[in-house]
Amino acid sequence: MATGRTHRPATRSRGIPEATVARLPLYLRALTALSERSVPTVSSEELAAAAGVNSAKLRKDFSYLGSYGTRGVGYDVEYLVYQISRELGLTQDWPVVIVGIGNLGAALANYGGFASRGFRVAALIDADPTMAGKPVAGIPVQHADDLEKIIQDNGVSIGVIATPAGAAQAVCDRLVAAGVTSILNFAPTVLSVPEGVDVRKVDLSIELQILAFHEQRKAGEEAASDGGVPTAAARSDSTDQGPDGDMPAVMPA
């Protein structure tokens, strides 16, 4: 992740921490909900609770954007919605292409959260010729042969990859060559891209594995007590540990 600074220190203050940027959408969602309920102002405490963070962090985050609050009162909901939207670049329209219209691609195409922010699904692309022309979420699927033309005609700079892992790098290369500079990758593979292209990845199986790690920890908790069990050696505790054998195949679809 991480953009890669490299450039100039920027005029000044053009340095919103990455961790803050990652939370802005969370605040925006909470604020939008308040806005719909016509709540005029909100305190850092209340908003933080709605967004699931603590209030000091929220105030610090907002301080990077500027002084948008009123001491003794709180934040104006509408005003903040606008400021955060602008900061995130959501006041403009972002045409997006989704490549790989399998189960996941279709789910993404149908996902309402895209359209509701500045994002617009400009095209769905798949390599399967039998898919071509079929509408998914009301948008006809186009064949991968036309990828470059589609990107250029629509001025697309954000691409979503939902193909099998084996196809992801090739798709990525074509997207980048055609002018895409931000990629959201759902394929379980590491993409390599030239300098200046941002990649974010979402990996379902990684999230589950992290949960499993903590879950295992919890299970071992009850029989914790003391005892040796140094770093390396095998842990004889735990439940099953399984027959194991050897690991099964990798690449998911």
Place this chain on the structure above:
Amino acid sequence: MATGRTHRPATRSRGIPEATVARLPLYLRALTALSERSVPTVSSEELAAAAGVNSAKLRKDFSYLGSYGTRGVGYDVEYLVYQISRELGLTQDWPVVIVGIGNLGAALANYGGFASRGFRVAALIDADPTMAGKPVAGIPVQHADDLEKIIQDNGVSIGVIATPAGAAQAVCDRLVAAGVTSILNFAPTVLSVPEGVDVRKVDLSIELQILAFHEQRKAGEEAASDGGVPTAAARSDSTDQGPDGDMPAVMPA
């Protein structure tokens, strides 16, 4: 060097940093690929490249697990696969339920990456009675009424929520009450859970918004130069800025 927190100092060394845990699945994936190609050993440099991190970080990460490498040589691939699998708890079987079998839930059910690690989709659950009995990915969908029984009968401790945002908290509460202690949440909402329950969230629209932020930055880069533009005030640069108006509705499906 990281003793345990809150609880006891743990026998020793039972404190793998969270950032490291989050990367272990990445290493495991790269290692599994090497294993399939029958590569016997790998250096930190090579493995790091395959996993998309730098080698110093990888070595530091592995140092928390123990000394599994050989100086001058590298790491034994099979051995490392096993050690990381065990550390992540993947040498045991984790039954998982997926709640909400819409587009996304179906995509998850079909996702090969689940089964290929220790995860097994024990049940699919949906609130729509017309779905009941229909097979998705070869597994019959069951009605939400039976959620508690399904959890208990299958000894499920990990749940995946792929429902609309409005239903997520209620589903979460029922999962937790039935004994689930780890939740992977795809609904765009903040879940509140009791102490001891882990929640990880995946939010498609948040990822896109983060990309949009950086994309906007890039667009403004060309006309950067110097000039004032202090923190708060409106930025008159940028491309379009759009007519805006007011934000549309929130909750996606």
Place this chain on the structure above:
DNA sequence: TCTTGTGAAAGGCTTCACAGCT
């Protein structure tokens, strides 16, 4: 000679706690 394992330094993020405004 080559590569790991790791103290130490550097950098970034979070939390604290309170001054400053309304």
Place this chain on the structure above:
DNA sequence: AGCTGTGAAGCCTTTCACAAGA
């Protein structure tokens, strides 16, 4: 009286650079 905005402290993560070991 209340709540924001923010220096300063503390904690966590990454990177450096080299001693230790095969």
